Amino acid sequence: MNAVQDLFKNTCLLSISQIITNLLGFIWSILTINYLGVDQSGIISFAIATITMANIFMDFGMSTYIVRTISRDNNLVHKYLGNVIPLKIILSLSTIVIVSLILKILNYPDLKILLCLIIGIQYAIMSMRDWFYGIFQAFNKMKYQAIGTIINSVFLLLIIIITIYLNLGIVFIALAYLLSTIISTAYVIKIIRKLVKHIKIEFDFGYWFKTLKKSIPFAMTILLTTIFFTTDQVMISVISGDHALGIYASSYKILSVFITIYVMYTVTIFPLMSSLYNKKSDDILKISYEKSVKYLLALALPLCIGISFYAKDIIALLFNSFFSEAIPLLQVLIWNIVFVFVNGISDTVLNSSNHEMAVAKRTAIAGIFNFILNLVFIHEFSYFGAAISTLLSGLLILILNNYLISRTVFKLNKSLIKDVVKIGISSSILAIALYLTKISMWLAIPVGLVIYITVILLTKTLDKDDIYIVKELLGKNN
Numbered sequence: 001m002n003a004v005q006d007l008f009k010n011t012c013l014l015s016i017s018q019i020i021t022n023l024l025g026f027i028w029s030i031l032t033i034n035y036l037g038v039d040q041s042g043i044i045s046f047a048i049a050t051i052t053m054a055n056i057f058m059d060f061g062m063s064t065y066i067v068r069t070i071s072r073d074n075n076l077v078h079k080y081l082g083n084v085i086p087l088k089i090i091l092s093l094s095t096i097v098i099v100s101l102i103l104k105i106l107n108y109p110d111l112k113i114l115l116c117l118i119i120g121i122q123y124a125i126m127s128m129r130d131w132f133y134g135i136f137q138a139f140n141k142m143k144y145q146a147i148g149t150i151i152n153s154v155f156l157l158l159i160i161i162i163t164i165y166l167n168l169g170i171v172f173i174a175l176a177y178l179l180s181t182i183i184s185t186a187y188v189i190k191i192i193r194k195l196v197k198h199i200k201i202e203f204d205f206g207y208w209f210k211t212l213k214k215s216i217p218f219a220m221t222i223l224l225t226t227i228f229f230t231t232d233q234v235m236i237s238v239i240s241g242d243h244a245l246g247i248y249a250s251s252y253k254i255l256s257v258f259i260t261i262y263v264m265y266t267v268t269i270f271p272l273m274s275s276l277y278n279k280k281s282d283d284i285l286k287i288s289y290e291k292s293v294k295y296l297l298a299l300a301l302p303l304c305i306g307i308s309f310y311a312k313d314i315i316a317l318l319f320n321s322f323f324s325e326a327i328p329l330l331q332v333l334i335w336n337i338v339f340v341f342v343n344g345i346s347d348t349v350l351n352s353s354n355h356e357m358a359v360a361k362r363t364a365i366a367g368i369f370n371f372i373l374n375l376v377f378i379h380e381f382s383y384f385g386a387a388i389s390t391l392l393s394g395l396l397i398l399i400l401n402n403y404l405i406s407r408t409v410f411k412l413n414k415s416l417i418k419d420v421v422k423i424g425i426s427s428s429i430l431a432i433a434l435y436l437t438k439i440s441m442w443l444a445i446p447v448g449l450v451i452y453i454t455v456i457l458l459t460k461t462l463d464k465d466d467i468y469i470v471k472e473l474l475g476k477n478n
Contacts, residue, residue: 017146022257024153028160029253030318032173035164038250038322042242044170045249047115049233051123053226054099058092058127061218062211067134068352077135081192082202083211088131092124115174122178129185132192144191152184218351220360224367232386235374240382248383250323251330254314258303258337286409289349290416291466296341297420298461301427302452307334309434310441333387339394346401349410362400366393419461426455 033041066080099120103113133145159176163169193199233252237245307314311330315323350359370393377385405411430452434444456462 017149018260021149021153022260024157025257026318028153028157031164032160033246033250033253033318033323034320036170036173038246039242040170040246041249042237042244042246043112044115044173045233045245046237046242047112047119047174049230049237050099050103050116051119052230053234054095054120055123055127056219056223056226057095058088058124059131059219059222060091060212061215061220061222062088063127063131063134064218064222064351065211065215066131067137070135070139077139077196078199079202079207080211081135081196082200083204083207084131085128085199086201086203087208087211088128092127096120096124111170114171118171118174118178122174122181125178125185126181129181129188132185132188135192135196139195141195144188144195148184148188148191151187152180155183156180217356217360221347221351221356221363224360224363227367227371231371232374232378232390235378236383236386239378244382247323247325247329248386250315250319251326251333251383251387254307254318254330255333255336259340285349285353287465289345289410290412292345292348293342293412294416294419294423294466296345297338298423298426298456300338300341301423302430302448304335304337305427305431305434306444306448307331309431310444313441329383329387332384333390336387336390336394339391339398343394343397343401346405350401350404350408353408353410355404355408358404362397362404365400366397369393369396415463419463422459422461423456426452426459426461429455 036044062084066084070077070080096117100113100117103116129148133148136142136145156176159179160173163172163176233245233248236248308331311334312327315327315330319326347359350356370389373389373392374386377389379385381388402412430448433451434448437447439447
């Protein structure tokens with residue numbers, strides 16, 4: 001099986017699991033948000049956002065660095081597994097204790113501290129599980145990650161349904177996350193022990209130091225990216241209160257469902273890109289990057305247009321009337337999908353080709369920019385200010401990424417720029433059609449799909465290389 005078919009197989013496996021996970025996630029998200037209401041949704045969102053920011057210190061960028069390294073040399077897996085397991089346990093426990101103490105010193109309510117503690121333990125276990133997922137990615141064994149993801153989602157939904165039925169409250173909602181993570185991690189550990197024989201726990205402090213040192217650029221990027229995506233929620237809670245955060249979190253929950261498409265794609269293509277760079281296959285790596293930008297943008301633009309037009313219907317479908325304030329917010333916030341998709345794949349190609357320090361510096365600039373904007377705009381416009389800050393920061397990252405890419409062999413060529421223009425034209429025609437027809441959301445899905453695909457074909461956005469890739473995926477080129 002060649003690299004393209006292998007990538008397609010892994011993407012399909014993760015796609016199937018992600019479709020199932022997203023479907024179940026939609027259900028338990030709707031149930032949870034409507035059960036807790038706006039204010040308590042804000043409280044648990046605060047706990048998740050706080051621990052998400054602290055999570056970087058549980059992993060310190062090691063997972064990304066090690067996946068890249070093992071993708072290039074599978075023989076290193078025993079050494080890394082034996083040392084990283086105890087190291088991550090120490091880092092995770094230390095992080096949970098420090099976060100709890102900080103919240104106590106700052107006189108946060110006991111409920112928020114308890115929720116942060118429960119979510120903190122869950123994230124610690126999840127951090128270990130996701131590191132094992134990285135091993136699966138390095139070995140191209142994505143089916144185990146797919147199964148683990150499904151197990152987590154199924155049990156999370158079941159436990160949440162039981163919690164709501166018995167009216168156990170917000171603490172048991174947090175415990176549902178923890179219990180489902182424990183169950184899915186147990187499965188993953190069982191598979192890891194079969195995949196990698198004779199794992200020996202080691203306390204090689206020199207190796208620990210070397211690994212942490214090599215992981216610093218990734219840690220910086222992940223830390224600043226995490227702050228970029230979550231600091232707005234913490235600041236909304238502090239400045240505008242839990243009610244405002246509940247409204248913002250409901251819109252962001254919809255956004256996060258589509259962000260998983262980008263995450264799913266990058267976790268499959270990152271090991272491949274790392275392997276190609278290690279083999280000095282720069283031409284293939286450049287094609288892989290350019291096609292990724294093209295396909296992700298072609299997916300993102302019509303998604304954003306459709307959700308912007310039908311935000312009212314989507315909010316009404318998913319949440320009760322108390323969340324109607326989220327309608328205009330969703331219409332603005334959804335456009336961050338474009339920046340997440342395009343900027344994310346640029347980060348992936350830069351990280352896979354040993355430009356992680358440049359990515360870290362760029363992320364630092366964007367993180368500071370985002371923090372300043374949030375500080376000003378949230379105070380003036382509450383959650384709308386956070387949405388505006390997110391979009392402007394995404395635009396800044398796009399500009400900086402284009403500058404970084406232009407200084408490498410992956411500089412964008414004219415054909416990709418032409419394709420981007422064609423995708424923009426196709427998306428604009430879709431938007432005009434939806435605006436003029438004013439058809440219902442359910443009818444707009446098939447009609448919009450037909451219109452968009454037709455224009456894509458008429459503008460010849462799909463070239464001979466795209467057709468070749470499709471045939472390669474289907475095994476028709478042999």
